[in-house]
Amino acid sequence: KNEVEQSPQNLTAQEGEFITINCSYSVGISALHWLQQHPGGGIVSLFMLSSGKKKHGRLIATINIQEKHSSLHITASHPRDSAVYICAVPPQGGSEKLVFGKGTKLTVNP
Amino acid sequence: EPEVTQTPSHQVTQMGQEVILRCVPISNHLYFYWYRQILGQKVEFLVSFYNNEISEKSEIFDDQFSVERPDGSNFTLKIRSTKLEDSAMYFCASTHATPATNEKLFFGSGTQLSVL
Numbered sequence: 001k002n003e004v005e006q007s008p009q010n011l012t013a014q015e016g017e018f019i020t021i022n023c024s025y026s027v028g029i030s031a032l033h034w035l036q037q038h039p040g041g042g043i044v045s046l047f048m049l050s051s052g053k054k055k056h057g058r059l060i061a062t063i064n065i066q067e068k069h070s071s072l073h074i075t076a077s078h079p080r081d082s083a084v085y086i087c088a089v090p091p092q093g094g095s096e097k098l099v100f101g102k103g104t105k106l107t108v109n110p
Numbered sequence: 111e112p113e114v115t116q117t118p119s120h121q122v123t124q125m126g127q128e129v130i131l132r133c134v135p136i137s138n139h140l141y142f143y144w145y146r147q148i149l150g151q152k153v154e155f156l157v158s159f160y161n162n163e164i165s166e167k168s169e170i171f172d173d174q175f176s177v178e179r180p181d182g183s184n185f186t187l188k189i190r191s192t193k194l195e196d197s198a199m200y201f202c203a204s205t206h207a208t209p210a211t212n213e214k215l216f217f218g219s220g221t222q223l224s225v226l
Binding site for chain 1: 141143147151152153154155158160165166168199201208213214215216217219220222
């Protein structure tokens with residue numbers, strides 16, 4: 001079973017700040033997913049990565065497979081980035097499902 | 111971008127009643143999922159469906175739950191006799207390959223189920 005821990009649980013920032021959200025997992029994986037859950041509840045996939053780094057706009061995701069750790073960074077944060085950011089990984093053994101972290105609630109104030 | 115569509119967005123039902131939650135996955139996707147999120151808790155896996163059969167299910171997915179893909183486009187979750195603890199946001203998702211193989215998962219906007 002893969003345990004997923006995210007930190008921090010809550011994060012408040014001022015507009016323009018650089019944000020880092022962390023995710024650790026307990027069992028080696030083939031891919032890690034970062035998702036964004038909007039205040040209305042909808043979930044959007046941001047990244048899925050198995051090594052190195054990916055960038056999309058102001059979002060950057062990195063993963064260190066050896067340390068079983070991933071980070072999501074937001075540069076020049078904006079109030080519209082306010083959401084819950086969730087890390088999810090497949091459990092071991094070739095399962096098709098994802099195991100989700102509890103999420104990090106980000107609030108960016110103007 | 112293609113979307114996963116879920117209906118209804120909200121469903122209120124009495125305890126013991128049957129509910130059917132509907133989803134239209136993205137048309138060329140092969141794997142279909144139901145997840146749920148109880149208020150304030152993390153998202154939990156319910157069931158995965160591939161090649162017209164259940165490929166994996168969680169402990170939550172007991173005999174009260176069933177899934178169907180009746181017509182090749184819709185994907186439904188049925189709860190036969192709802193309990194108070196079934197109140198949650200239910201998400202349908204689809205993907206072209208399993209999430210373990212570096213494939214993005216596409217989620218619907220969810221159905222908020224309230225059991226009274």
